[in-house]
Amino acid sequence: MVKLDTLSLKEALGLALENAPLKREREIVTLDRALGRILAQEVKVRKNLPSFDNSAMDGFAFRYGDGGKRLRIAATIFAGDRPEAILEEGECYRIMTGAQVPADADTIVPIEKCSDVTDEAVTIPEGIKRGSNLRKRGEELDVGTTLLEAGTVLEPSHIALLSSQGLMAAEVTAPLRIAVLSSGDEIREPWEEAEEDEIYNANAFGIIALLQRYGFAAEYHGRIPDDRESTVAMLGELKRYDVIFTSGGISTGEADFLYEAFLANGLEPLFHGVNVKPGRPTMMGRMGRSFVMAMPGNPLATMLNILVLAIPVLFRMQGARSVRHRRFSAAMGEVLKLRGGRSEMVLGRMREGRFFPTRGNRYGSGMLTPLAESDVLAIFGEEVRELPEGTSIEVIPLWDAVEFRNDSQEG
Numbered sequence: 001m002v003k004l005d006t007l008s009l010k011e012a013l014g015l016a017l018e019n020a021p022l023k024r025e026r027e028i029v030t031l032d033r034a035l036g037r038i039l040a041q042e043v044k045v046r047k048n049l050p051s052f053d054n055s056a057m058d059g060f061a062f063r064y065g066d067g068g069k070r071l072r073i074a075a076t077i078f079a080g081d082r083p084e085a086i087l088e089e090g091e092c093y094r095i096m097t098g099a100q101v102p103a104d105a106d107t108i109v110p111i112e113k114c115s116d117v118t119d120e121a122v123t124i125p126e127g128i129k130r131g132s133n134l135r136k137r138g139e140e141l142d143v144g145t146t147l148l149e150a151g152t153v154l155e156p157s158h159i160a161l162l163s164s165q166g167l168m169a170a171e172v173t174a175p176l177r178i179a180v181l182s183s184g185d186e187i188r189e190p191w192e193e194a195e196e197d198e199i200y201n202a203n204a205f206g207i208i209a210l211l212q213r214y215g216f217a218a219e220y221h222g223r224i225p226d227d228r229e230s231t232v233a234m235l236g237e238l239k240r241y242d243v244i245f246t247s248g249g250i251s252t253g254e255a256d257f258l259y260e261a262f263l264a265n266g267l268e269p270l271f272h273g274v275n276v277k278p279g280r281p282t283m284m285g286r287m288g289r290s291f292v293m294a295m296p297g298n299p300l301a302t303m304l305n306i307l308v309l310a311i312p313v314l315f316r317m318q319g320a321r322s323v324r325h326r327r328f329s330a331a332m333g334e335v336l337k338l339r340g341g342r343s344e345m346v347l348g349r350m351r352e353g354r355f356f357p358t359r360g361n362r363y364g365s366g367m368l369t370p371l372a373e374s375d376v377l378a379i380f381g382e383e384v385r386e387l388p389e390g391t392s393i394e395v396i397p398l399w400d401a402v403e404f405r406n407d408s409q410e411g
């Protein structure tokens with residue numbers, strides 16, 4: 001019989017992040033397909049932003065020293081014009097937003113701040129600061145500097161930045177190939193007929209959807225057979241996948257031979273057993289070039305451990321430069337007592353900055369409904385036994401649980 005490890009959640013996550021193999025293959029995608037993909041190489045600035053001095057306002061461009069004077073309008077400059085510098089003494093330009101500012105003007109005042117505006121002349125107010133409303137060439141981005149680093153997870157802002165550089169495609173890491181399998185004699189697929197003593201497969205499609213939520217595509221590979229030999233054979237066929245998810249059959253029970261079947265296929269386990277509730281039997285390791293993540297059968301345990309342990313690892317494998325759980329501070333909305341001795345994941349809902357444990361934290365890891373009633377997750381350490389109302393804690397939003405940063409801290 002297998003004896004489970006008692007790694008802390010933090011140690012388990014650390015081990016997995018360190019040891020999960022990186023996806024090396026790359027591909028080029030057009031920017032309309034690049035959202036959520038991960039840059040495979042640094043992109044440098046190739047066009048200054050802005051690329052010419054221009055006006056931030058519809059108004060008048062003048063020499064700073066002429067503030068407070070009445071000036072003749074020498075020319076009107078529109079966006080797209082290529083104006084010459086033609087100012088004589090006592091003159092200014094009428095200028096539109098985004099239009100080039102000639103070198104002989106250095107300050108811009110919006111039209112609504114001026115007085116006595118006619119077609120020929122304008123009175124500029126006093127006290128306008130030198131350089132006001134002038135967007136200088138290169139002030140935002142300078143040619144040759146780094147625009148985006150390798151490992152950036154492309155957000156809408158990044159797509160806009162790449163487009164601003166005249167780029168229409170990006171080199172990103174190829175998507176991870178992910179297989180999902182389930183195990184258990186009692187499991188029937190949703191399209192099969194389940195007797196009273198059989199249960200429908202909730203995990204496989206829950207897992208696939210959870211992965212999709214975070215931008216990963218997975219294929220359902222079916223049920224693991226009930227006997228040892230065919231299981232060994234089936235796992236042996238999975239080596240073309242980068243990641244293999246299973247749910248169930250990984251605990252210490254008589255019928256839980258999944259672990260041995262992985263070992264028979266060359267699995268090098270990183271850990272089997274995490275000191276967390278729920279999720280105790282979770283196992284991860286490398287099998288050839290594949291990374292195996294065997295999750296517990298209990299549906300809630302599977303979903304929460306994928307969120308907490310698997311999603312950050314997938315981002316790392318996919319090439320993300322840094323990934324961590326997104327955490328918000330909150331206050332306990334009511335007292336919470338815990339058993340202690342094991343980290344505990346507690347589902348809850350937020351109301352006005354306060355955290356309310358779902359059903360007073362009285363539910364089992366075999367259930368699914370608590371997840372549907374919750375929007376955040378709090379994780380408490382092994383030493384925590386009581387959290388009085390008002391205690392400040394951190395919560396992870398369930399459906400937006402990761403963030404990407406430059407610093408290398410994970411959590």
Ligand SMILES: Nc1nc2c(c(=O)[nH]1)N[C@H]1C(S)=C(S)[C@@H](COP(=O)(O)OP(=O)(O)OC[C@H]3O[C@@H](n4cnc5c(N)ncnc54)[C@H](O)[C@@H]3O)O[C@H]1N2
Pocket residue numbers: 182183184186187199200201202203204247248249250251252253256278279280281295296297298299301365366
């Ligand atoms: N002696 C011990 N027994 C158990 C321990 C332990 O440490 N010592 N851990 C318990 C914990 S915690 C969990 S979690 C379960 C996990 O066991 P397995 O990963 O081997 O999972 P199964 O026994 O196969 O299934 C558990 C439970 O989940 C249901 N299940 C499985 N797959 C699905 C699916 N695809 N869709 C819906 N439901 C599924 C299954 O019917 C069982 O009810 O072990 C405890 N026991």
Ligand code: MOO
Pocket residue numbers: 276277278279280281296298301365366
């Ligand atoms: O820890 Mo088990 O994973 O309670 O459900």
